[in-house]
Amino acid sequence: MREWVYKVQNLKEKIFMEKDVIIVKNLSKNYEYYKKEAGLLGSISNFFIREKKITQAVDNISFSITKGEIVGFLGPNGAGKTTTLKILSGIITQSSGECLVLGYIPQNLEYKYQRKFALVMGQKDQLWKDLPAMDSFILTKEIYGISNEDFKKNSRELIELLGISDIVNVQVRKLSLGQRMKCELVAALLHNPSVLFLDEPTIGLDVVAQKNIRDFLKQYNEKNKTTIMLTSHYMEDIKQLCDRVIIIDKGHIIYDGKLDSLIKKYTPHKILTVTFNGNGVSKEQIKKYGFVKKYNPYAILLEVEREKVKNIAMDILSSNLPVDDIIIDEVEIDDIARQIFMEEQKN
Amino acid sequence: MKTYLAIIKANWQRMLTYRFTILAYRIGEVIEIIILILMWSAIYSNQDIIKGFSLKEMLTYVLFGSLVHILIKNFVYDRVSEEIKNGKLSLFLIKPISYLGYTFALSVGQFFFITILSVITHLVVILFFIDKFILNFETLYLAVILIMVILAFIIEFLIAYLIGLIAFWTDETTGIYATISRLKKFFSGGYFPISLLPSIFVSVSLYFPFAYSFFVPSQIYLKKISIEDGLKGLITQIVWIVLLYLIIKIVWKKGIKKYEGVGI
Numbered sequence: 001m002r003e004w005v006y007k008v009q010n011l012k013e014k015i016f017m018e019k020d021v022i023i024v025k026n027l028s029k030n031y032e033y034y035k036k037e038a039g040l041l042g043s044i045s046n047f048f049i050r051e052k053k054i055t056q057a058v059d060n061i062s063f064s065i066t067k068g069e070i071v072g073f074l075g076p077n078g079a080g081k082t083t084t085l086k087i088l089s090g091i092i093t094q095s096s097g098e099c100l101v102l103g104y105i106p107q108n109l110e111y112k113y114q115r116k117f118a119l120v121m122g123q124k125d126q127l128w129k130d131l132p133a134m135d136s137f138i139l140t141k142e143i144y145g146i147s148n149e150d151f152k153k154n155s156r157e158l159i160e161l162l163g164i165s166d167i168v169n170v171q172v173r174k175l176s177l178g179q180r181m182k183c184e185l186v187a188a189l190l191h192n193p194s195v196l197f198l199d200e201p202t203i204g205l206d207v208v209a210q211k212n213i214r215d216f217l218k219q220y221n222e223k224n225k226t227t228i229m230l231t232s233h234y235m236e237d238i239k240q241l242c243d244r245v246i247i248i249d250k251g252h253i254i255y256d257g258k259l260d261s262l263i264k265k266y267t268p269h270k271i272l273t274v275t276f277n278g279n280g281v282s283k284e285q286i287k288k289y290g291f292v293k294k295y296n297p298y299a300i301l302l303e304v305e306r307e308k309v310k311n312i313a314m315d316i317l318s319s320n321l322p323v324d325d326i327i328i329d330e331v332e333i334d335d336i337a338r339q340i341f342m343e344e345q346k347n
Numbered sequence: 348m349k350t351y352l353a354i355i356k357a358n359w360q361r362m363l364t365y366r367f368t369i370l371a372y373r374i375g376e377v378i379e380i381i382i383l384i385l386m387w388s389a390i391y392s393n394q395d396i397i398k399g400f401s402l403k404e405m406l407t408y409v410l411f412g413s414l415v416h417i418l419i420k421n422f423v424y425d426r427v428s429e430e431i432k433n434g435k436l437s438l439f440l441i442k443p444i445s446y447l448g449y450t451f452a453l454s455v456g457q458f459f460f461i462t463i464l465s466v467i468t469h470l471v472v473i474l475f476f477i478d479k480f481i482l483n484f485e486t487l488y489l490a491v492i493l494i495m496v497i498l499a500f501i502i503e504f505l506i507a508y509l510i511g512l513i514a515f516w517t518d519e520t521t522g523i524y525a526t527i528s529r530l531k532k533f534f535s536g537g538y539f540p541i542s543l544l545p546s547i548f549v550s551v552s553l554y555f556p557f558a559y560s561f562f563v564p565s566q567i568y569l570k571k572i573s574i575e576d577g578l579k580g581l582i583t584q585i586v587w588i589v590l591l592y593l594i595i596k597i598v599w600k601k602g603i604k605k606y607e608g609v610g611i
Contacts, residue, residue: 031607091437092607111443119441126438130361142353143444171364 021195021227022065022088027097028251029058029083057083059251060097067194068225070217072232072242072259076338080251081231085197088229089119101195115144118188122200125184129173133183136172137190144191151190158186162216178209185216198230202237214240235332249341266339267331270309272302278322289316350444351452358456369461373468376417380472383409384479398543404569407481408540410473412565415492416537417465419500419560421454427511428520436606447508447595454504483568491577492564498584499560505591506531506556512595515602536562542571553580556587 035051037043058080065071073081086092088099090106090113099106104113127136141151159165162182167175172183181201188196198217202210214237221228221241232238238245238259245262247255255262272290280297289312294301304312313326362369384406391402400408427450430436439446473480483489510527513520532538534557541562542549552558563580566572572580 086437089437089441091440093604109440114441114443117441119437124435124438128357128361130364131357135357135360139353139357142350143442145350145443 019067020064021067021069022063022099022101022229024064024084024088024099025062025097027058027061027084027087027099028056028095029080029087029092030095031055031057056251058087058094058248061248061251061253062097063246063253063256065227065229067227068221069244070221070228070230070242072238072245073229073248074231074238074245075248079248081248082199084248085119085199085229085231089117089197090114115191116193117195117197118191118193119197120184120188120199120201122181122198122203125172125180127172127180127183127187130171132169133172133175133186134168136183136187137168140187140190146191150192154190154192155186158189161219162186162212176209178205178212181205181209181213182216185213189220192224194226196226196228198228198232200231200233202232202234210234210236217241235330239330247336247340254340262336263330264306266336268306269303269331270306271329271331272304272309272313272316273299273327273329274302274316275299275324275326276322277324281321285321286316351448351455354449354452355456355459358453359460362457362460369464372461373464376413376465377468377472380410380413380469383413384476398540399571400540400543403479403481404571405540406476406479407569408565410469410476410480411568412536412561414466414469415496415499415564416535416561417469418458418462418496419503420461421500421504421507422457423450423454423504423507424511424520424524426450426453427508428514428524431511431514431602431606432518440603447599450508451504458500481569483570487574488567488570488577491574491581492567494581495559495564495567495577495584498581498588499556499564501588502556502584502591503560505588505595509591509595509598512598512602515598515605531557532561534558535560536565540566542566554583556584559584 031054033053033055034046035053036046057078061080061084073084075081083092087094088101088106090109093107102113102116104110104116106113127133128139137151137155140146146154159168162185164179164182164186167179168183168186172180175183185201201217202213205213217228217230218241220226228241230237230241242259244257245255245259246253247262269291271293274286276298281300282297283292283295286292286295286300286302290302290304292300293303302312309328313328317323317326387402387405387409391397391405395401397405430439436446439449506527507524510520510524513523534541534552534555536542536558541552541558549558552562559580563572563577567574567577
């Protein structure tokens with residue numbers, strides 16, 4: 001016990017020294033569950049004999065995040081991203097290891113800590129569906145004990161920044177997904193948190209709404225120096241918002257560093273997507289431009305070296321192929337993660 | 348306190364959007380009472396008194412008891428077990444508010460709203476059967492009954508909340524709740540006065556909280572239970588509230604360790 005207190009104090013000092021807002025050390029989380037077999041017979045046998053299984057959702061991860069950073073937390077489904085966010089917000093308790101956010105142990109569920117952070121989940125809504133968002137904002141104000149002046153100031157600013165003044169008085173269940181997400185963000189930020197955890201904030205939104213939310217987060221972070229940790233499936237979210245990414249797979253951190261260097265190191269290629277009209281093209285006609293990842297006569301995916309991509313795009317455009325459209329893209333984040341993971345395993 | 352008032356107010360507003368549903372529920376309540384009245388009238392057609400109850404007393408018991416029953420009703424079980432199962436509890440865990448306090452405020456909000464409507468529909472039914480209803484306007488009796496009903500409301504809330512918490516351990520809580528609800532209704536005298544059963548049954552029941560949400564208040568109203576015994580009942584209720592609260596604290600602490608916040 002004493003050792004633990006000592007460790008915590010050590011960590012607290014570390015925050016003070018390094019301005020680290022989030023510190024995670026050797027964090028692990030196991031889930032226990034019972035194996036369920038398929039079919040009726042399986043179900044009957046499960047009724048009598050249950051086999052206990054353990055999955056390691058997070059396995060000995062460590063990282064720290066400084067004030068004002070926006071960190072992208074990436075990885076395939078089930079990698080442990082959400083589990084980590086849940087531990088950092090105190091919803092669940094880790095199996096081993098320590099974490100400290102703003103000098104607090106999240107699992108203590110202290111009101112003091114809860115008034116300083118917010119968690120927004122793209123797939124869980126906290127607004128009352130039957131009421132206009134404004135009513136939920138007022139409820140949030142009371143729950144967090146926000147003063148009248150602060151509430152007025154913050155809500156006006158947030159509503160303006162997100163451009164939703166015309167919808168805050170409409171019943172939430174009549175809003176579109178994008179509008180609802182914007183209202184969720186207002187509700188989460190009313191108490192002006194120092195740390196913001198975002199779990200898939202743009203999931204299921206159309207491109208315009210995604211962009212709106214990204215722009216908002218960027219501005220908000222610049223203005224308030226809020227530390228943001230965000231998970232997303234969309235490469236665009238990460239590219240626009242985060243300087244730093246942490247990639248996690250099967251519970252392990254497999255990359256932690258600048259996004260730029262990640263892209264340079266692991267993706268010497270870019271992806272060229274070319275669509276054709278008319279009679280389309282044959283595989284032979286395009287083979288010379290680069291490695292063909294996907295092919296059909298009207299749309300191809302080419303892997304091209306980073307430095308050469310502009311020239312090759314020009315070549316294709318100026319050739320006599322019936323080009324309809326051409327797009328230059330980064331490799332998908334999931335592909336990068338997979339690639340890193342495979343290399344790790346080789347070593 | 349202000350926080351809880353805001354929750355109560357928001358729940359009022361929410362329920363106002365479901366005017367029709369709430370009215371429809373009241374129709375069901377009225378039908379249930381009328382069935383009970385018809386049933387007892389049929390049973391009494393051959394005799395005047397059953398175990399010390401005249402028909403008039405029995406109908407008063409039914410009408411008054413079901414009014415109490417409706418006053419203390421809550422929807423806490425569904426809410427708590429659902430929010431644990433679908434992971435929505437997470438949203439409360441990260442907020443500076445106690446979940447118990449939050450759900451209680453919601454129930455109080457619901458209480459005020461449904462109360463008014465229920466009391467109105469009930470008074471209409473009572474007026475309709477006024478010649479078969481015994482009136483008792485003695486303040487002392489009514490005061491004891493009022494306190495008893497408030498305490499019973501809290502007890503009902505705590506029991507439903509506690510059963511809801513079982514969802515931390517298993518997804519299959521609905522069966523448990525349905526069974527307990529039926530037992531509760533039986534032991535509370537909701538089907539018939541428990542004094543029709545052997546007397547040992549009544550004396551044991553008085554140590555449990557259920558009888559105070561139907562049988563005892565109705566009996567006090569009928570002056571079949573004395574004020575002194577009524578006051579003893581209030582103490583029993585308070586002891587149960589403390590006990591249930593402590594059990595909830597322990598169960599919550601254990602449950603929250605098991606909680607995995609699924610679905611987020």
